[in-house]
Amino acid sequence: MKNILKNTAFISLVILLILCCTSCFLLPGDRYRPSPAYTESSEKATVINYTVDGCTWLLILEDGTKLQPVNLSPEFQKNNLKVWITYSLKKGASSICMTGKMVTLASIQLRK
Numbered sequence: 001m002k003n004i005l006k007n008t009a010f011i012s013l014v015i016l017l018i019l020c021c022t023s024c025f026l027l028p029g030d031r032y033r034p035s036p037a038y039t040e041s042s043e044k045a046t047v048i049n050y051t052v053d054g055c056t057w058l059l060i061l062e063d064g065t066k067l068q069p070v071n072l073s074p075e076f077q078k079n080n081l082k083v084w085i086t087y088s089l090k091k092g093a094s095s096i097c098m099t100g101k102m103v104t105l106a107s108i109q110l111r112k
């Protein structure tokens with residue numbers, strides 16, 4: 001009986017050690033990269049207060065495209081604020097606003 005408990009404890013310890021060691025490593029695409037103020041993939045946008053039918057804040061790109069950000073932080077919620085943004089489309093998402101594409105912002109910085 002003691003042997004079974006020792007073996008079980010040893011196997012559990014080995015599994016726990018393996019899980020701890022492998023969880024510390026990130027896949028190459030998962031590394032955190034701080035976003036610079038401007039990159040070549042950044043786009044110029046203007047924050048617009050669009051309070052119509054459940055809408056709040058929209059981003060208007062230079063070509064007139066409207067984007068509805070799902071994660072616009074409060075410090076950027078100012079009407080006619082000029083910003084640089086990088087974003088990804090939120091696939092399969094819809095909102096009651098029905099204006100523009102829903103996006104998740106990867107970075108946002110003030111434009112000077």
